[in-house]
Amino acid sequence: MYAALAPELGLGTRRHFVNIAPSKMALSSVVPIEERPNKDILVLFDVDGTLTPARQDATPETLQLLQDLRKKVVIGFVGGSDLPKQQEQLGAADVNVVDMFDYAFAENGLTAYHMSKQLASQSFINWLGEGKYKDLVNFILHYVADMDIPIKRGTFVEFRNGMINVSPIGRNASTQERNDFEKFDKETQVRAKFVEKLKERFADYGLTYSIGGQISFDVFPAGWDKTYCLQHVQDAGFKEIHFFGDKTYKGGNDYEIYEDDRTIGHTVESPADTAKILKELFKI
Numbered sequence: 001m002y003a004a005l006a007p008e009l010g011l012g013t014r015r016h017f018v019n020i021a022p023s024k025m026a027l028s029s030v031v032p033i034e035e036r037p038n039k040d041i042l043v044l045f046d047v048d049g050t051l052t053p054a055r056q057d058a059t060p061e062t063l064q065l066l067q068d069l070r071k072k073v074v075i076g077f078v079g080g081s082d083l084p085k086q087q088e089q090l091g092a093a094d095v096n097v098v099d100m101f102d103y104a105f106a107e108n109g110l111t112a113y114h115m116s117k118q119l120a121s122q123s124f125i126n127w128l129g130e131g132k133y134k135d136l137v138n139f140i141l142h143y144v145a146d147m148d149i150p151i152k153r154g155t156f157v158e159f160r161n162g163m164i165n166v167s168p169i170g171r172n173a174s175t176q177e178r179n180d181f182e183k184f185d186k187e188t189q190v191r192a193k194f195v196e197k198l199k200e201r202f203a204d205y206g207l208t209y210s211i212g213g214q215i216s217f218d219v220f221p222a223g224w225d226k227t228y229c230l231q232h233v234q235d236a237g238f239k240e241i242h243f244f245g246d247k248t249y250k251g252g253n254d255y256e257i258y259e260d261d262r263t264i265g266h267t268v269e270s271p272a273d274t275a276k277i278l279k280e281l282f283k284i
């Protein structure tokens, strides 16, 4: 499939661009989608570990490569964090991250932009409703109150836009307290038991539970992984949707979209690996 596709990618109208630094790239210099040689190919990227080193900023080389790619195909990012985090990692003081990509999907697409314009957004509370949320959080707080664990701190439920984060010890725990809790949880499985109880009690809610990090677990609607963003592009008529991600293994946050029938998945080990595959695949 790539072999058949590759020759086309090198063709198309040659355009001349003033060679300016990507951070100064204004939206006005972007090739309109309809003028790109492969306008029916969408290339989506995970952010952390794929376009940037873990929790760090993208290099100028990566940013330049994205701008070169954007002359040929349609590009987008899909990250689990909120937009300010992606602005910090990919944008610059004078460049808005939503202007650097044709599609920008923060929080897996709950916050979404196309050509710098915001699309319909969604939130956990809006989806669940106040009444059902209250029943859920009341149950959680009762359960935490009745838990016999060595120590408790504060912030047992953290309310976020797309999910809630639940911690039996509380998110205010110090580093040492977190380490101790993690060890305790490995021995007693208190988080796993808590999740089982919630699954049983709120079976009709359509929720997914994800135990991650040292002290907590996330609760969010089923299907609100990275595949959520695909609904924003399903009517755009793309013939191919490529996805690049570093955590494409089962349990990783790129797994669902990587495995999805609507995408062609690429596993990468680093931003350098992403660049290498892009150069091969799209002749940039």
Ligand SMILES: [Mg+2]
Pocket: 046, 047, 048, 049, 050, 245, 246, 247
């Ligand atoms: Mg990643």
